[in-house]
Amino acid sequence: MNWTQVKIVAVKEMREITSSKGTIISTIFFALWFGLLNGQSASGVTSDSLSKQLFFMAPMLGALMGYLLTGTVFSNEKKDGVIETLLCTPLDLRTIWLGKLIGVSIVAYLASLISITFVVLLASMTANALLVPSLVILVHIAVTVPLFTAAVVGLIGYCQLLLGMKENTVIGIFTFLGLFIGLSVAGGLVAGSNSITPTMLLIMFLVAAALLAFTFYLARFLSKEKVITTIP
């Protein structure tokens, strides 16, 4: 793996996403909207309940933002046919996939942080005091959420590279529904759960790391021929 090439692709993806006003506006809109939909506005919200909510919600927000941005990179490049030109450069397909994964994941993670901040501010306004999530949750947001976001971006990107447009549309609808339901379920889990322990944090971290490792394993099966023959 040539890391200089990975970096060039990642930087270009970040530049392309952030140079589009439409993408920035829609990303911020969705980040705030999901935060508003799932934030706690009921009375009695505390730092502890907020932390419990963020434990499930933060990775879901990262995944949702990753899902929204992945299409603008992998899918569009295929629709425009640019991927064919890119495959003629010295880059191999895994380098392209990884560069895009990193570029999209960084922007998606930053967008999820906006959403999480909005959730925290909303809860603080309701409680009439600044609520700060526990240290365990802050570590969770800093470590597990980016891994989870990257895994989702990697998986969706993998599908978008290898499958046709119809299949990807179907997968996209189910992924969106799955993540949306996941967010709602995450909210519901708060009520019945105990405080977040380091063990729970570790389990969540291992799940995210395993998912990311699985996407890297899948990336070994990327084939140029599959990508080319599914260009619309």
Add this chain to the structure above:
Amino acid sequence: MSIIEVRGLSKSFEDRWVLSNVNFQVEEGDIFGYLGPNGAGKTTTLRIMLGLLKPTHGEALINGKDMANDGDMRKRVGVLLEKNGIYDRLSAHDNLQYFARLYGVDDVERKITEQLELVGLTDRRDQKAGKFSKGMKQRLGLARAMIHDPEIMFLDEPSSGLDPEAQKLMRDIILEMSKKKKITVFLNSHNLDEVQRVCNRIAILQYGTIRAYDTVENMRSTYSRPMMEFTFKDDATADRAQLVLNALIGEGGIFRKGPVIEVATDSVPPDELIERLVQNGVRVTEAKRMKKSLEEVYIDIIKQAGWKP
């Protein structure tokens, strides 16, 4: 020396054969035209040569190497495919900068300036490519394809959808890079006029097999019935000339258009025709050999295999 060698190339998708035993070579410095109707298998051949598809049988070698397995070889090749490989959301400069970095070009900014000047887009340097016309995008695509000084260029329908002025500019750039930079060019095209003007060697592909493969001039000579075109001062002179020519070769080989007469010269050589006309007191204003255009040759070749427009 052959820079591209395609040997026994066949490709099938499931049970459908798209290419069948395709063979040709491109010599160093050639501008090679690869012609054929839609669905003939041109793009599939190109994709196999570029290492994007695997052949079912045979091989396509660039400088003796298979591009699918050789990243270094891909550094020596430039491509402008039908979809020009330009990011609409990036500026002309950023598009070129991205590819220059991917190819490991030294002195990126100097190279970008040079390429934008070559394709006449210097004043559009910071404008997003999404705002460009089709012609401008093609020119930017060509600049992108040449950013790393390739030895071989693969161009897939570079003039498709361009107005005549932009087509001429594209032709001029192709000829210039071939002459000045000694780049070998593989041109996939439907534009027969363009191919006739820029290519020195061509192959015609139909139903996945090569129908003809030669230099443009040889192909025009091989497939043309030898003809001469005589122009006379007026219709009266042409009438007298027609009588002489009819007596010499019969009416079947003569085609009259006012004071111009086209004559088949497969039975009587041209110098004898002129001599007979002069002996009979007929003054010839102009005489020239005629050959079929590449377009006529192309239509003849693909019609032989039962093609209908």
